[in-house]
Amino acid sequence: MKYIGLTIGPIYKTLKKAKKPKELFSSSYIFSYIMKEIVQKFKTRKFITPYVNDDVFKIDKVGLFHDRLIFKSQKGDAEALERCIDEVLNDVAQKLAVSFENVKNYLQIHFIEKELSADANPIIKLTPYLDTKELMFEVTQDESFANALRRKKGDKDNFLTEGKNIVDDIKKLCYHNYYCIVHADGDKMGVAIEKPENISKVSQALFHYCQNAHESVKKFGGQTIFAGGDDLLFFAPVIGKDKSTIFNLCDKIAQDFSTNIPEATLSFGISINYVKFPLYEALENSRKQLFAKAKTEDKNSVAFQVTKHSGQSFETIIRKNDTEVYQKFLKLMTTLEDEQNNSNFLHSLHHKIKSYKTTLNEILHNEKKLHNFFDNYFNEAGHSEYKDFFDELVSYMAASKDLNQVYATLRFMKFVKGDK
Incomplete structure (x- = not known):
């Protein structure tokens, strides 16, 4: 039997041109929109990916179609797909x-039709071919299409943003003049799609995960660009509407993902940036945190970088596979809701830890010796109220055994509470 696989780009190149949230949304959404329109014209075919039913075409609030599709083809579909594109x-x-x-020259849409055996896994078999197609993407000098996605002063909303409540002012997404850009993968x-009989179930699970993630981001006070x-x-803001942190939101999204796809x-x-920090740099930093940090070693991690107004930055990686450290990190984050952990105390604490790093x-x-350290260096009357926090x-420190990680965690807490 024959299968068609299709890939579209250049997505990231287009995203990097955005200077405002609506431009970023438009740059992302246009690819999802094109894929949705193509899928819709072949919706009677058996799709391997993405998940396809009548309901998915009714969702317009966020781009839910990613950059690849694979379906079981019939005679004449390759020629029909050329016309459809x-x-x-x-x-x-x-x-x-x-x-x-302009549109045709800028967009890179490539597909391949291959004969596969009945027991073959279409995703595993076609992915190398689609990867090769992406490597052959041509770089065009014509930027007319990309520029059309950028909003200029006085422009009216077009079909990309009409009725989608996209915040164009980054300040409205800020907490104390800072905002987050989050990439997840x-x-x-x-492993999840290794068995061909699991593919349909996983595709459907991914669709529901994307819907749930979008709703979680919205309730937090953030804005989905792509799912x-x-x-x-x-x-997203650093602190959400419910007073939880960006890390609590990511944990909620990750739990939902694993519930839908246990394998x-x-x-x-996560890139946390000052309101005037260039959007394209924040986007790049977020991608680097994900692909160069979080998805190294055993993956399943949260990597974050905070770039302050001064230009100084700090970062660390929390490995979720180390369940003890990860859970203690999240528990420590909940103390941010307690106003007694004020910035003066946290400033003193993180300064002391830096001074006594050796x-x-x-x-x-040694947990006992750590307790003795804090008992000796934080023994003033006012420190007694912080016993539970200590x-x-x-x-957390004893479980982590990584002082740089602990230091970055405390710097984040101090930053949230009103950094000096």
């Missing part, structure tokens, strides 16, 4: 008021 691109060109040639997805397959990109996990790259590294494995901190 041109029809969809012509429709997009008219809606964006740019020429068909599934780990070990090959398709196992990929997720969103803006896989979810890694996150000593603490020597006793980091107990949690010591427990």
Whole structure:
């Protein structure tokens, strides 16, 4: 039997041109929109990915179609797909008021049709071919299409943003003038779809995960840019409407992902930036945190970087496979809701830890000695109210055995509470 696999781009190149949230949304959504229109014209076929039913075409609030599709083809489908692509691109060109040639030259849409055996896994078999197609993407000098996705002062909303309540002012997504860009990506997805009989179930599970993730981000006070397959990109404040942190939100999303797809996990790259920090740099930092940090070693991690107004930055990686450390990290984050843990105290604490780094590294494995350290250096009357906090901190330090990780965690807490 024959299968068709299709890939579309250049997604990331287009995203990097965005300077405002609506531009970023438009740059992402246009690819999802094109894929949705193509899928809709072949919806009677058996789709391997993405998950397809009548309900998915009714969702317009966020892009839920990712950059690849695979379906079981029938005679004449390859030729029909060529015509379909041109029809969809012509429709997009008219809606964006740019020429068909500009759209056709900029977008990189490639597909392949292959004969596979009845017991073959279409995703595993076609992915190398689609990867090769992506490597052959041509770089065009014509930026007319990409520029059409950028909003200029006085422009009216077009079909990309009409009725989608997209915040165009980054300040509205900020907490104390800082905002987050979060990239998430599934780990070990090959294991989840290794058995051909699991593919349909996983595709449906991914669709529901994307819907749930979008709702979670919205309730937190953030804004989804893209949610398709196992990929997720969103803006969010550092502290949400419910007073929980960005890490609590990511944990909720990750738990939902693993509930839907038990064989896989979810890694996150988080870039926390000052309101005037360039959007394209924040986007790049988030991707680096995900792919160069979180998805290394055993993956299933949260990597974050905070870039302050001064230009100084700090970062660390929390490995979720180390359940004890991860849970203690999350528990420590909940203390941010307690106003008694004020910035003056946290400033003193993180300064003391930095000053005694050598000593603490020597006793980091010994919880009793760590307790003695804090009893000796924080023994003033006003420190007694922080006993529970010290107990949690010591427990986290002993489990982590990584003072740099602990230091970055405390710097984040101090930053949230009102950094000096």
